[in-house]
Amino acid sequence: MSVELNLRAVHAAHVEVIRTRWGAGSIISILLCFLMFVFLSTYSGLWFVLPVPFLVFAWRWFTARKESSLASVDAVPADPVAHAELLDHVRAASRKLGIAMPAVYVSRQPVLNAFATTDRQGGAVCLFQVTIDTLPDDELAAVVAHEVGHLKNRDSTYMVFFDAVRWSLTALIAVVGVIIVFSVAVLAMFGRSTRDTRAAIGISAWFAAVLTALGAGAAYVLVTAGQRSREFMADRLAAQIHPDPLALGRALRRMESGTRRWHVGELPASVAALCIVQPFVPGFLSSIVSSHPSLEHRIRRLERLVGAERAAASNAAAIAREWVQVRASLAAQVAYVLSARPTEIAEPVAFTPMRTEQIWATFPAKVVKPRTRQGRLSFVVADEGVAVLTTKRVVFSGPDGRTEWRWDKVYDHSWQSGVHGGDTVLIQVINRQKPSGLQFEMQYAERARLALELALVDSRGRREDLVAALDARLREHEQTRR
Known part of the structure; x- marks a missing residue:
């Protein structure tokens, strides 16, 4: 009976995902393809490539599901007894951020990491058992706050959208490149085969390859830049709701060092992009092609955030003290003005008042x-x-x-x-x-x-x-x- 209910629930979830994604995905795809159609039909007559980005975008948008990410790491629902503290952390973070408590999953794969994903049915937080066993309680709470922050910002939906746009643009550029090569080859086939025509075919092939590579690279850089900004936003939310804002920095450092001992690189690419820690590209390229900011950059931002909050608190305290002093001074002045009357001389001085002078x-x-x-x-x-x-x-x-x-x-x-x-x-x-x-x-x-x-x-x-x-x-x- 429970198996039948589970199958029905999964089927209903899939139907709802298709309905949800169809609404947003179809609108975005139609707008994107309409703009491409106007450009291609006006300037090149290549209107027949219109379905390519549409199909690629729809494929990436409709096939991304929360259940797929969880199933790829063999995640199971958290046990209410064995993972009671984890559930408490998720419940507390959700309450502070003002969202419904997400489903909590645990994966037994030997990976020191965590991720969050969402769809119309709601969000889910998944932690690997190694992470739960390794991190101290305060750092585990900070990691949970980071993942719940992703759900608050609906970051997984943004990532799916950016990924679909990247693939559709890459496909469009690749198709245009193939058409260029094919057109030159057809012209050479029905014309005179000379050294110039063979050179033209070679040049067009190189041009198409370079165009595809540059287009795909540019799209990838833009998408990863958006993903890095979402990571910073989740870090900020975690620091704001956690009693110790620097606990997340300590957890990130501990988890980043653990990627050398655990098999993080073996995670599916779709899940690795969602994880809180990802193997970084060494050198300055990590700030360009990685979907996550560098560890040091994230920790510096957290430290600056803590410094700014402490400075703001100190400034607020100083302003409060000054306000009390100003208010007391103004109140004393009002009382003095309301009650003051001419009085006797307080200091010995040779002075004779005029008539009617006080x-x-x-x-x-x-x-x-x-x-x-x-x-x-x-x-x-x-x-x-x-x-x-x-x-x-x-x-x-x-x-x-x-x-x-x-x-x-x-x-x-x-x-x-x-x-x-x-x-x-x-x-x-x-x-x-x-x-x-x-x-x-x-x-x-x-x-x-x-x-x-x-x-x-x-x-x-x-x-x-x-x-x-x-x-x-x-x-x-x-x-x-x-």
């Missing part, structure tokens, strides 16, 4: 004046004393006398950090051609700036505008944080 605050300060030398602006300390901020003006008192800025004559003020080792408020007055200003020590700078702004807006009856501006900045930082 004092906001006093701070140790320095008078600074601008100086331009060789086109560069700098500031020079002119006096040192105490600054008094009132509702009508700011008054500086020092050994060299008093300097006063009235709010009704101030048309602008700006805040500049880092002048003479401190922070400076520059107050530009209408009747002055150059700005002059006050410098405060760092411990007074923030409060002095806010008191200056508050005194200035209060003198113009615009305290609500300052409160609204601070509230807007606070909301902006809250939104940025989210």
Whole structure:
């Protein structure tokens, strides 16, 4: 009974595969052949070669099945008891990547490798028993995450498509080359057989051979480039969902060294292209003709990914700390503006307020004046004393006398950090051609700036505008944080 059910299930799977592949494969084949037909019928009249790429593409597309790959390595479903940890790894990786858990198979062939394949019925992950026995648990989980990442990206479908396109293009070029040789031979057969005609036949034959080789090589290079990019994508997914992103690199190194001890080269070509590790072509050719990136290149990418993630985490922590500081500062400013009122003088200073004038605050300060030398602006300390901020003006008192800025004559003020080792408020007055200003020590700078702004807006009856501006900045930082 179980055998009959299995046969029915396999038959249903094959029918569904044909239906699925027929839809996508026929559309792609028709479009490809239509373009070839337009080109060939317009420029050469060789419209009769149209069926060749169509048939080759259909053959490669429709004959690729998940069951074929699994059967070629004698894979059997994983045992729920003997392979419980493997099933747990697959289940966890599938949950993290948001896909249904694939079928899990195990092959007893002596190969240190793993692969994933998929079709309309769902995906399948196959690990060789040697891999399960050899890799530590964390590295095995990383390999499983890599293969489940392939299923997430539907990479086996892409590989089948690229392989079908490669074979169809190669067949088309080969047929065109044969037609060229045949045409020259027919012309020579019905014409005069001379040394020139024999040379033409030889040249056309060489040209056809070179054309076929170059076309097939170019198609192969393009296909393998696409396959290498899919490997990088699966590596990245595995590193993102595994607690130790570098575990995959260790597993790859261990498995690559194991290819020298196990018979990886004896795998079918269709399965070898799906495996996580493949015997590489030595030298720089491995980066051109191999379907997998080189081991060192993959490990370097993983290390760069880990470094970038750590840098991003560190940067995020620094931004979070800065955000907390900025938010606290803005909140304190809002509270100060809402509650601040003119108060008594905090520092002893000879100052007599005007009638209806109230004092906001006093701070140790320095008078600074601008100086331009060789086109560069700098500031020079002119006096040192105490600054008094009132509702009508700011008054500086020092050994060299008093300097006063009235709010009704101030048309602008700006805040500049880092002048003479401190922070400076520059107050530009209408009747002055150059700005002059006050410098405060760092411990007074923030409060002095806010008191200056508050005194200035209060003198113009615009305290609500300052409160609204601070509230807007606070909301902006809250939104940025989210």
